Amino acid sequence: MCQIFAAQDPADYQCETRSIRLNGHSTSIRLEAVFWQVLDGIAKREGLTTPQFLSQLHDEVLELRGEVRNFASLLRCACLTEIARGSSGAKHAA
Template identity: 65%
Template structure:
């Protein structure tokens, strides 16, 4: 069973840092490439750029819950929620 997980391409979990603006402030966000791929897909499905999606998400979280303690964790969980609600995507992986 673990071979499926351990045998994956290391590039999938390599970290990638992207610089973008969140509500007008320049910042860097560091996530695994697999998460960036999903975030890029979410943004494209919304018809906006990835920085615009991430900034919009940050703004909405601020309004609902205040400043998130760990925004990168929120982004990872956003990917999970997206995958959980798109079962055809999980089957294609």
């Protein structure tokens, strides 16, 4: 059983930092490569670039909750939700 998890390509869990602008402020988000793959797939499906999608998501959370706590964790959970829905363009979404 652990072979499924142990045999993962190390490139998928390599951390990648991307710089984006949220509400006019430059920031960096550090996620594992596989999460970026899922986010890139969501953005593409929505007809947006990944930075545009992240900005829109950030704005919607601000409007709904009044603040965005731990945006990187929110993004990881969004990816898990997307994978559970089975509609991600990421290569490991299955």
